[in-house]
Amino acid sequence: MSVITEHQPHTIRTSQDDYTVEAVSPIPGLWIYKIPDEVEPLTAFRWRIGHHTGTAIACALYEADVKRGAESIADVADWTKSPEELRSEVDADELYLLVGRSGCERPRYV
Secondary structure, three states: OOOEEEEEEEEEEOOOOEEEEEEEEEEOOEEEEEOOOOOOOOOOOOEEEEEOOOOEEEEEOOHHHHHHHHHHHOOOOOOOOOHHHHHHHOOHHHHHHHHHOOOOEOOOOO
């Protein structure tokens, strides 16, 4: 996987359904995108950092925050690995501490 700076279709997974959004991948394995209006319609936290498999990792109010958040966790793991591998390698508390410093937080759906 490589860095993708132009918007491309990316499928995200939620507890409700799968959605296709326009996203960029500033870090191999991580995608940045805005969730559709029908996903969590009452939240102001529309921007996401997501894994290449479609699972949300963190959310924020602003696109700039998720960009900084993705950069802050770039070296935590090889994000091109599967979710199962990452769960055994990544400390979730450390992950959310790092993205939290960028204005991101844990999304409601994961």
